[in-house]
Every structure is written in structure tokens, then in C-alpha cells.
Amino acid sequence: MQDSLVEYGARRVIITITAILCALLEIVDSTIVNVALNEMKGNLGATLSEVGWVITAYAIGNVIIVPMTSWLSQQFGRRNYFAASIIIFTIFSFLCGNATNIWELVFFRLMQGIGGGALLVTSQTIITESYPIEKRSMAQAIYGLGVIIGPTLGPPLGGYIVDNYSWPYIFYINIPIGIAATLMTLQFVRSPKFSEKRKVKDVDWLGIGLLAIFVGSLQYILEKGHEEDWFDSNVIIFLTATAIIGFILFLWRELTFRYPIVELRVLKNGNLRIGTVMSFILGFGLYGSTFIIPLYTQSILGWTALQAGALMIPAALTTAFMMPIIGRLLTRGAKQQILVSLGLLIFFIYSFWGYKILTPDTGKSDFFWMLIVRGAGLGLLFIPITSLALSTLKGQEIGQGAAFTGMMRQLGGSFGIAAITTFIANRTVLHRATLDAHLNMNDFNVQQRIAGLTASFQAKGLTPDAALQSAYKLLDLSVLKQATVLSYMDVFLYLGILFLICIPFVLFVKERKGREVIDVGEAMH
Structure with missing residues (x-):
């Protein structure tokens, strides 16, 4: 059954492009919205927490559908299910752009998420099965390009659209791509022969x-x-x-x-179990750091969305450059656990670097090499983790395994962002208290600073009282800013430590289990 889906020549190229287009559609859409939230808020008359639901609803739709994709492909045939998902995604993209109030938009985003969740996992399965086993790592490298570049493309693209057009266009941009992907899917993608469909009472x-x-x-x-x-x-x-x-x-x-509906027994596979845990950690690091850097540059350094998004592009290009190289290394027999450990080590270096360079006025050039290192680390993590997870699965299990790793990556991202947001808020309060304790009003330097600020406010025409108040307010703000920067530094430091701790775990666990599984595989051949 396996080899019947392997494609060759131009047909394989077209199928690969279709699958990557769909993966990109899905992922760009989950991050492009972040930049437009302010516009939506004003336009739809919503509060900040209401507009946050635009992101939450999409993520909930995504995460609910992902574990069910393998089963739904069996029910309706993979090609039909994949095409239907693209159509749902495209129609609701159009409706999102036409939403007249915030709750309409939230509902359409939930439905768009349900269409989109399938795109990611099914496109991964289609690519994996279109390539012969010895070229699987290469297939994962090609797919990984979409997954890694997607979150990075979202913010600058969103920033550009919002600056030059209006927010509905971030949804309308999906429509032509969706139509093209649907036609290509119906024309070229084939469905595997599944043993049986379920009757309604068996669902x-x-x-x-x-x-x-x-x-x-x-x-x-x-x-x-x-x-x-x-x-x-x-x-x-x-x-x-x-x-x-x-x-x-x-x-x-x-x-x-x-x-x-979800075949949990597939998790008996040792490689898939480790791959699933590693996917969670990868999601934590990937989405966590994609979230924290634009947030830092916009809130602390005062950059625009477009500037913050553009900062991430060189790192994405580095990852894109790394992907095929790593795919080739794996094809030639490089050990997955060695590459993953190297990726974790590089990620630690990137995090520690971030910890060292953050200040209230870090320059654009300071980020460049640090983010290039991040791009290299991601390249080393993504493909080896995915190919490790799916390496010893066959037939239907590939789809089920891809669904698990996809869901864990998504949940890892949600956990990462939730943990980082809470952590920053708590550490800011802590650092603020420490800084306030050191801020002695009788200290000569502090008095000089206040006097200087007061004088400059008076020069702008404020009364002595108002000028003194403004001076205190400004000092207070700079203390808060300093405390926030310190908590961002903490995030980088702890993220780095988390990646470092994982290295022995990867090296130790994989070696033993992998040997066992590979020997069985060889015996079967």
C-alpha cells in the first residue's frame, strides 16, 4: 500500500508545491493577524480582550481538528477531505474579511481554524508518502520550509498589508491561493486505499x-x-x-x-513517543521566540510592526538554506539524535546571546547574528525531530503520527506563549520592587536626575508643580521599562536552560530505543 502512493517526476513536484502552499496558508494565517489586532479593535469597536479571541478561536479550531485528520481522511478519502478543508478555509477567509462585528469574526475564525488544522497535518502526510522511504528526510526538509518560514512571513506581510491597505485584505489574500490549491489537489493528489469506511453508528x-x-x-x-x-x-x-x-x-x-477517533495505540512506537515530546519542546521554543522578539522590539524599542517583522526575515532565510543540507545529511545516514542535540545546543547559544544583548535601546544590528544562529538551530531541530518521529511508521500510522506531532507542536506553542506572558508579568513586578528599593530619594544622583527632568519640563512651559510631577512620572516609567527589560532577559536565560537540559535526554533515550526499532525494521526487510 505504501509504495503505491510514491510519485515521480513533474507530478511529485506539483504535489509537493500544492502541499507546501496549503501548509503556508495555514501557518501564515495564524501569525499574520497579530499585527492587525489594533486596526480590528478600532474598526469593529472591540476591547483588547475581545479582539484576542480572533487568535484564540483560530487556535481552538486548529487543535480540535488536528488529532481527527487521520480518521477523517479514511472516512472521506484523503483527496476529498484535503480539498474540502481548503475550500472551508478559503470560504471562511472571505467571510472573515467581511465580518461586521467582533463575534462574527471570532466565529468565522473558529471555522477557518477547523479548515486550516487539516491543511498542516494532511500536507505533511501527502509529502511523506509521495517520496520513497530513502528520500523521506528530504521530503520533511521541503515541508519544514513552509512550517518554519510561515510564522516569520506572517508579521511583515501583515504589517505591509495593514500599513498600505486595510485589515480585511489579510484574509482576502488567501482566496486566490486557496482556489489554486483546491484545483491542484483535485487534479493531482491521490487517496490511499483504506480498508473500510465506518458506518454512522460506528463513529x-x-x-x-x-x-x-x-x-x-x-x-x-x-x-x-x-x-x-x-x-x-x-x-x-x-x-x-x-x-x-x-x-x-x-x-x-x-x-x-x-x-x-484518535488511534492512541500508535504511541507504542518508541520513536514517535520521543518525537512527540520533542515536538512539544520545539513548539515551545519556535512560537515562544517568534512571539517574544516582535513584542520586545515593538513595546520596548518602539518599532513598527513592519520593522519588527522584517527583523525575522534573515533568520528564516538561514533556516531555508539549512533545510535541504540537513535533509541530505539524514539521507546519507547522519544520526537524528546527534543533529537534534546540536540544534538544542545552538538554541541555547541563541537564548544566552539574547540574554546578554537586551537593553532598553538595543540596536537593530545587535539582533542580526543572534537571529541567524536561531535560524540555524531551528533548521537542525525541525527535520530530525519530524523524521525521527515518523521514521518507523508505516501506511496509516504515518498520518496518525503526523497528527500527534502537529498537535503537540501547536500545544507547545500555546503553552510557550502562555508561560512567557505570565512569567514576564510576574518577573516585572519582582524586578520593579527590587529597583524601587534601590531608588533612594536622598541619593545625590537621583536628586540630580529629578532636578534635570523638572527643569526640562519647566522649559516646555509647565508650572513648577506640574513639572515636578512629570519628572517623577518619567522616572517611574524608566524604572518600569528597566524592570520589563530584565524580565525579558530572564525569559531568554530560562528558555536557553530548558534547551540545554533536553540534550542528554535526547542522546540517552534515542540511542537505546532507536537501535531496537531499527533492528526490527531490518529484520522485516
Whole structure:
């Protein structure tokens, strides 16, 4: 069954392009919106937390559908399901651009996320199966280009569209690509022959419901926990309980039901288990650092969205350059665990570098080499982790494995962003208290600074009282800024330590399990 889907020549090229287009559509769309939130807020008369739902709804739709993609492909045939997903995504992109109020937009984004979730995982499965086994690593490298470049392309593209047109165009841009991808899918993608379709009574409706409850609650907690002060909020407490109970019941259902919606048994594969954990950590680092640098440059350094987005482009190009090289190394027999460890080490260097260079006025040139290092690290992590996870799976299992790694990468990203946001807020309060303690009003330097500021405000025409007030306010703001910078430094330091801790784990675990699995594989050949 496996080899019947392997394609050659021009047909393989077209299928690869179609799959990458779809992966890019999905990923660019999850980050392009970040830049336009301000415009939407003003345009639709929404509050900041309401407009945050535009991102949350998409992520919830995504994460709910991803684990079900393998099953849905079996039900309806992969080609039909993939084409339907592109059509849903494209139609709801159009509706998002035409939304008249915030809740309409949130609903359309949820539906767009449900269409989009399938694009990522199914395109990965299609690419993997279109290449013969010995070229799988190359296939993952090609797919990885889309996945790594997507989050980086989103913000500068969004910034450009918002600056020159209006926010609905960030959704309209999907329409021509969606139409082209649908036609190419219907023409060229083939469906594998699955053994049987399920009758309606065999469908795991309860599993679908429990999965939606568990993942939806978890995603909400991660996205909104910080705003609502975590466990001080009754909603968060209720949803945490719901997520835990939903998860336990979901596990029980999937392991006992005859036709589970998510095939958990595929996780018996040792390589996939490690790949799934590593995908989570990769998501944490990838989305976490993609989130923190634009945030830092815009909020602390006062850059525009376009400047912040453009900063990330050289790093993405570095990753793009690395991908085929690493694909070739893997094809020639380089050990996945060595490459992953090297990637983690490079990521540690990048994080430590970030920790060293952050100041309230770090220049653009200071970021350049640090981000190039990040690009190299990501290249070394992405393909080896994915090809390690899927390396010993066959047939249907490839789709199921891709769904697990995709979902874990997405959840890792949500965990990363939630953890970083909360961490920055808490550390800022801590650093602020420490700085305030050192700020002695009787200190000669402090008095001089206040006097200088007061004089400059008086020169601008303020009364002595108002000038003194403004001087205190400005000093207070610079203390807050300094405290915020210190907490960003902490984020970089701790992210680096997290990656460093993972290295022995990767080297140690993979060696033992991998040998076992590969020997079995060889015995079968």
C-alpha cells in the first residue's frame, strides 16, 4: 500500500508545491493577524480582550481538528477531505474579511481554524508518502520550509498589508491561493486505499465530543489564563476541572472503543513517543521566540510592526538554506539524535546571546547574528525531530503520527506563549520592587536626575508643580521599562536552560530505543 502512493517526476513536484502552499496558508494565517489586532479593535469597536479571541478561536479550531485528520481522511478519502478543508478555509477567509462585528469574526475564525488544522497535518502526510522511504528526510526538509518560514512571513506581510491597505485584505489574500490549491489537489493528489469506511453508528461521537471539550478548555486556559489572573478566576478553575476530566474520559474512551477517533495505540512506537515530546519542546521554543522578539522590539524599542517583522526575515532565510543540507545529511545516514542535540545546543547559544544583548535601546544590528544562529538551530531541530518521529511508521500510522506531532507542536506553542506572558508579568513586578528599593530619594544622583527632568519640563512651559510631577512620572516609567527589560532577559536565560537540559535526554533515550526499532525494521526487510 505504501509504495503505491510514491510519485515521480513533474507530478511529485506539483504535489509537493500544492502541499507546501496549503501548509503556508495555514501557518501564515495564524501569525499574520497579530499585527492587525489594533486596526480590528478600532474598526469593529472591540476591547483588547475581545479582539484576542480572533487568535484564540483560530487556535481552538486548529487543535480540535488536528488529532481527527487521520480518521477523517479514511472516512472521506484523503483527496476529498484535503480539498474540502481548503475550500472551508478559503470560504471562511472571505467571510472573515467581511465580518461586521467582533463575534462574527471570532466565529468565522473558529471555522477557518477547523479548515486550516487539516491543511498542516494532511500536507505533511501527502509529502511523506509521495517520496520513497530513502528520500523521506528530504521530503520533511521541503515541508519544514513552509512550517518554519510561515510564522516569520506572517508579521511583515501583515504589517505591509495593514500599513498600505486595510485589515480585511489579510484574509482576502488567501482566496486566490486557496482556489489554486483546491484545483491542484483535485487534479493531482491521490487517496490511499483504506480498508473500510465506518458506518454512522460506528463513529466515535463521544470521543469527538470529549476531545473538543478537553482541547478547547485547555487552549482557552492557555490563551486567556494570564488576562484573567489564572486561578483567581472561577472560569479558569471550572475549565481546568473540565479539561482534566475531559482528558481522562477521552483516554478511557479511545483505549476501549472499537473504532477510536484518535488511534492512541500508535504511541507504542518508541520513536514517535520521543518525537512527540520533542515536538512539544520545539513548539515551545519556535512560537515562544517568534512571539517574544516582535513584542520586545515593538513595546520596548518602539518599532513598527513592519520593522519588527522584517527583523525575522534573515533568520528564516538561514533556516531555508539549512533545510535541504540537513535533509541530505539524514539521507546519507547522519544520526537524528546527534543533529537534534546540536540544534538544542545552538538554541541555547541563541537564548544566552539574547540574554546578554537586551537593553532598553538595543540596536537593530545587535539582533542580526543572534537571529541567524536561531535560524540555524531551528533548521537542525525541525527535520530530525519530524523524521525521527515518523521514521518507523508505516501506511496509516504515518498520518496518525503526523497528527500527534502537529498537535503537540501547536500545544507547545500555546503553552510557550502562555508561560512567557505570565512569567514576564510576574518577573516585572519582582524586578520593579527590587529597583524601587534601590531608588533612594536622598541619593545625590537621583536628586540630580529629578532636578534635570523638572527643569526640562519647566522649559516646555509647565508650572513648577506640574513639572515636578512629570519628572517623577518619567522616572517611574524608566524604572518600569528597566524592570520589563530584565524580565525579558530572564525569559531568554530560562528558555536557553530548558534547551540545554533536553540534550542528554535526547542522546540517552534515542540511542537505546532507536537501535531496537531499527533492528526490527531490518529484520522485516
